[in-house]
Amino acid sequence: MYSIDQLELEHENINRVNDVIQAISLKILHGEEVPVEDLRKMVEFIRDYGDAYHHGKEEEILFSYMLEHLGPVAEKLVRSGMYVEHDQGRALVLDLEAALNEYETNPTEEGKLEIMTNALGYRRQLRSHIDKENDVVYPFAVKNLPAEVLEKVEEETRVFNDKNTEVREKYTALLEELEKKYDLK
Ligand SMILES: [Fe+2]
Ligand SMILES: [Fe+2]
Numbered sequence: 001m002y003s004i005d006q007l008e009l010e011h012e013n014i015n016r017v018n019d020v021i022q023a024i025s026l027k028i029l030h031g032e033e034v035p036v037e038d039l040r041k042m043v044e045f046i047r048d049y050g051d052a053y054h055h056g057k058e059e060e061i062l063f064s065y066m067l068e069h070l071g072p073v074a075e076k077l078v079r080s081g082m083y084v085e086h087d088q089g090r091a092l093v094l095d096l097e098a099a100l101n102e103y104e105t106n107p108t109e110e111g112k113l114e115i116m117t118n119a120l121g122y123r124r125q126l127r128s129h130i131d132k133e134n135d136v137v138y139p140f141a142v143k144n145l146p147a148e149v150l151e152k153v154e155e156e157t158r159v160f161n162d163k164n165t166e167v168r169e170k171y172t173a174l175l176e177e178l179e180k181k182y183d184l185k
Contacts, residue, residue: 001150003062003157004138010054011130016175016184017045018123023182025116034112036100038181039119041174043100046093046122049171053164055086058133061156065149066141077137085129092122 020042028034063082066074096118103111142150161168179185 001142001154003153004142006157006161007054007058007062007138008134010049011134013172013175014046014050014054014126015130016179017042017050018127019184020175020178020182021119021123023184025120027182028112028116034103034107034115036104038178039096039100039115041178042119043093043097045171045174046089048167050126051086051090051093053167053171055089057157057160058082059086061160062138062141062153065145065153069146069149070141070144073140077140082129082133082137085125085132089122089125089129092118092125096122 024035024038063078066078096115099111099114099118103115145153176185
Protein backbone atom coordinates (compact mmCIF):
# COMPACT_ATOMS: atom_id res chain seq x y z
CA MET A 1 0.00 0.00 0.00
CA TYR A 2 1.29 3.45 -0.93
CA SER A 3 0.42 5.00 2.46
CA ILE A 4 2.14 2.28 4.51
CA ASP A 5 5.17 2.20 2.20
CA GLN A 6 5.54 5.95 2.69
CA LEU A 7 5.27 5.71 6.49
CA GLU A 8 7.89 2.94 6.52
CA LEU A 9 10.19 4.98 4.30
CA GLU A 10 9.84 7.88 6.76
CA HIS A 11 10.80 5.47 9.55
CA GLU A 12 13.97 4.62 7.64
CA ASN A 13 14.79 8.32 7.37
CA ILE A 14 14.17 8.88 11.09
CA ASN A 15 16.45 5.93 11.86
CA ARG A 16 19.11 7.45 9.60
CA VAL A 17 18.97 10.52 11.85
CA ASN A 18 19.22 8.17 14.80
CA ASP A 19 22.46 6.84 13.29
CA VAL A 20 23.79 10.41 13.06
CA ILE A 21 22.89 10.86 16.75
CA GLN A 22 24.96 7.79 17.57
CA ALA A 23 27.91 9.00 15.45
CA ILE A 24 27.85 12.42 17.15
CA SER A 25 27.61 10.82 20.60
CA LEU A 26 30.65 8.64 19.89
CA LYS A 27 32.65 11.70 18.84
CA ILE A 28 31.70 13.53 22.05
CA LEU A 29 32.64 10.41 24.01
CA HIS A 30 36.06 10.47 22.34
CA GLY A 31 36.63 14.04 23.44
CA GLU A 32 35.57 16.05 20.42
CA GLU A 33 33.69 19.36 20.72
CA VAL A 34 29.90 19.19 21.01
CA PRO A 35 28.56 20.12 17.53
CA VAL A 36 25.79 22.32 18.93
CA GLU A 37 24.66 23.71 15.57
CA ASP A 38 24.34 20.24 14.01
CA LEU A 39 22.40 19.02 17.03
CA ARG A 40 20.08 21.99 16.66
CA LYS A 41 19.54 21.03 13.01
CA MET A 42 18.64 17.54 14.20
CA VAL A 43 16.16 18.95 16.69
CA GLU A 44 14.59 20.81 13.77
CA PHE A 45 14.49 17.60 11.68
CA ILE A 46 12.91 15.65 14.52
CA ARG A 47 10.28 18.33 15.13
CA ASP A 48 9.36 19.29 11.57
CA TYR A 49 9.82 15.97 9.76
CA GLY A 50 9.65 13.29 12.48
CA ASP A 51 6.86 14.90 14.46
CA ALA A 52 4.82 17.47 12.51
CA TYR A 53 5.07 15.61 9.19
CA HIS A 54 5.35 11.91 10.07
CA HIS A 55 3.57 11.68 13.44
CA GLY A 56 1.14 14.35 12.24
CA LYS A 57 0.20 12.17 9.27
CA GLU A 58 -0.17 9.04 11.43
CA GLU A 59 -2.39 10.86 13.91
CA GLU A 60 -4.46 12.71 11.33
CA ILE A 61 -5.09 9.79 8.98
CA LEU A 62 -4.26 6.13 9.79
CA PHE A 63 -4.53 6.26 13.57
CA SER A 64 -7.67 8.35 13.56
CA TYR A 65 -9.39 5.77 11.27
CA MET A 66 -8.16 2.97 13.53
CA LEU A 67 -9.73 4.67 16.55
CA GLU A 68 -12.96 5.19 14.63
CA HIS A 69 -13.27 1.62 13.30
CA LEU A 70 -11.25 -0.81 15.40
CA GLY A 71 -12.72 -0.47 18.90
CA PRO A 72 -10.95 -1.27 22.19
CA VAL A 73 -7.88 -2.84 20.59
CA ALA A 74 -7.19 0.40 18.74
CA GLU A 75 -7.81 2.39 21.92
CA LYS A 76 -5.11 0.35 23.62
CA LEU A 77 -2.69 0.17 20.71
CA VAL A 78 -3.08 3.74 19.46
CA ARG A 79 -4.37 6.03 22.20
CA SER A 80 -2.62 4.40 25.17
CA GLY A 81 0.35 3.25 23.10
CA MET A 82 1.46 5.20 20.05
CA TYR A 83 0.03 8.59 21.11
CA VAL A 84 1.74 8.32 24.50
CA GLU A 85 5.03 7.41 22.80
CA HIS A 86 4.73 10.40 20.44
CA ASP A 87 4.42 12.60 23.54
CA GLN A 88 7.44 10.92 25.15
CA GLY A 89 9.49 11.66 22.02
CA ARG A 90 8.38 15.32 22.14
CA ALA A 91 9.46 15.57 25.78
CA LEU A 92 12.89 14.09 25.04
CA VAL A 93 13.48 16.59 22.24
CA LEU A 94 12.45 19.43 24.52
CA ASP A 95 14.97 18.18 27.10
CA LEU A 96 17.66 17.87 24.41
CA GLU A 97 17.05 21.46 23.37
CA ALA A 98 17.20 22.65 26.99
CA ALA A 99 20.50 20.77 27.43
CA LEU A 100 21.92 22.46 24.30
CA ASN A 101 20.84 25.89 25.56
CA GLU A 102 22.40 25.24 28.94
CA TYR A 103 25.63 23.95 27.39
CA GLU A 104 25.99 27.06 25.24
CA THR A 105 25.92 29.35 28.27
CA ASN A 106 27.72 26.95 30.60
CA PRO A 107 29.81 24.32 28.77
CA THR A 108 30.60 21.67 31.37
CA GLU A 109 31.29 17.91 31.29
CA GLU A 110 27.96 17.35 33.05
CA GLY A 111 26.33 19.36 30.29
CA LYS A 112 27.82 17.02 27.69
CA LEU A 113 26.31 14.07 29.55
CA GLU A 114 22.89 15.76 29.57
CA ILE A 115 23.08 16.29 25.81
CA MET A 116 24.12 12.68 25.16
CA THR A 117 21.55 11.25 27.57
CA ASN A 118 18.69 13.06 25.89
CA ALA A 119 19.90 12.52 22.32
CA LEU A 120 20.50 8.80 22.89
CA GLY A 121 17.26 8.55 24.87
CA TYR A 122 15.38 9.91 21.87
CA ARG A 123 17.20 7.45 19.61
CA ARG A 124 16.31 4.47 21.79
CA GLN A 125 12.71 5.56 22.23
CA LEU A 126 12.11 6.20 18.54
CA ARG A 127 13.77 2.99 17.39
CA SER A 128 11.51 0.92 19.61
CA HIS A 129 8.45 2.99 18.62
CA ILE A 130 9.22 2.45 14.93
CA ASP A 131 9.66 -1.32 15.41
CA LYS A 132 6.23 -1.55 17.08
CA GLU A 133 4.55 0.37 14.27
CA ASN A 134 6.25 -1.60 11.50
CA ASP A 135 5.75 -5.01 13.12
CA VAL A 136 2.41 -4.65 14.91
CA VAL A 137 0.39 -1.47 14.41
CA TYR A 138 0.53 -1.04 10.62
CA PRO A 139 -0.05 -4.76 9.84
CA PHE A 140 -2.98 -4.76 12.30
CA ALA A 141 -4.51 -1.75 10.54
CA VAL A 142 -4.08 -3.21 7.05
CA LYS A 143 -5.54 -6.55 8.13
CA ASN A 144 -8.54 -5.16 10.00
CA LEU A 145 -9.65 -1.84 8.48
CA PRO A 146 -12.46 -2.24 5.91
CA ALA A 147 -11.36 -1.89 2.27
CA GLU A 148 -13.23 1.39 1.75
CA VAL A 149 -11.50 2.90 4.79
CA LEU A 150 -8.09 1.79 3.52
CA GLU A 151 -8.97 3.49 0.25
CA LYS A 152 -9.60 6.74 2.17
CA VAL A 153 -6.25 6.34 3.95
CA GLU A 154 -4.56 6.04 0.54
CA GLU A 155 -6.30 9.12 -0.88
CA GLU A 156 -5.73 11.31 2.17
CA THR A 157 -2.09 10.25 2.33
CA ARG A 158 -1.57 11.35 -1.28
CA VAL A 159 -3.16 14.75 -0.53
CA PHE A 160 -1.10 15.15 2.66
CA ASN A 161 2.13 14.23 0.87
CA ASP A 162 1.42 16.53 -2.06
CA LYS A 163 0.88 19.42 0.37
CA ASN A 164 4.21 18.74 2.08
CA THR A 165 6.66 18.26 -0.78
CA GLU A 166 8.84 21.12 0.46
CA VAL A 167 9.21 19.64 3.95
CA ARG A 168 10.19 16.28 2.47
CA GLU A 169 12.78 17.78 0.15
CA LYS A 170 14.24 20.11 2.75
CA TYR A 171 14.79 17.39 5.33
CA THR A 172 15.99 14.74 2.89
CA ALA A 173 18.71 17.21 1.87
CA LEU A 174 19.57 17.97 5.51
CA LEU A 175 19.77 14.25 6.29
CA GLU A 176 22.19 13.67 3.41
CA GLU A 177 24.31 16.65 4.46
CA LEU A 178 24.63 15.30 8.02
CA GLU A 179 25.35 11.74 6.86
CA LYS A 180 28.17 13.00 4.67
CA LYS A 181 29.58 15.14 7.43
CA TYR A 182 29.62 12.24 9.91
CA ASP A 183 30.94 9.67 7.40
CA LEU A 184 27.78 7.64 7.24
CA LYS A 185 27.66 7.70 3.45
FE1 LIG B 1 4.33 6.94 15.48
FE1 LIG C 1 5.79 6.22 12.83
